Amino acid sequence: MLQPEVLAPPKIFYNESGARKYTTSSRIIEIQARISERALELLALPDDGVLKMLLDIGCGFGLSSETLTGHGRHRFPLQFCFRLIDVALERETEGDLLLADMGEIVIY
Template identity: 65%
Template sequence: MASRPEFVAPPEIFCDDSEARKYTSSSRIIQIQASLSERALELLALPDDGVPKLLVDIGCGSGLSGETLSENGHHWIGLDISPSMLNVALEREVEGDLLVGDMGQGLGLRPGVIDGAISISAVQGFFHIFIQMLNKWS
């Protein structure tokens, strides 16, 4: 269990250049991200009016989930704490706009600017923080 990323270090440390490339080259990860992103879009229940929506991918990493958003005709902004992951996204020439940032600090966007948000794997980073807090309290 200790080899899971959320137990090794926070995402800004764990997701270095090597890990970012490894993550993005895994066909299993790519398939899982696409499937979960499709489901996230279904759950958003966006109006089917033919108008592209502006979505935020919180914890976008290398843009795997964002590709699904693009394939479904949407525009997107990707936010991630790992510059290494975003560099891979840039190399892959994803269609979204990319921002380095900590989702815990907010997005800095006015209300009503975006039509929805997804976050596929980013919650794992919270586990590291939670475990650290539990260890302090124990």
């Protein structure tokens, strides 16, 4: 099975039907949760009561953001494909979502 990035750029591959297919897959949801939990383990952030902000680059549909929020972390989700943001909003992903391409962001 070819990976989505081989078939077409994300903006094309994750059209409306592709986006919905991805977010309704229990397998994908489980994998995203496990990857996010493992990322938190690897970060080994101290539980010192100080708010930790995590930049969720490529947040997609907000699946990983749900795991991060569930662990009491403040996350800042960033995605460059508006269709993925639309689905995240429909799924009632908590907090703000930033529509931007990480390669085009300029911070002064």
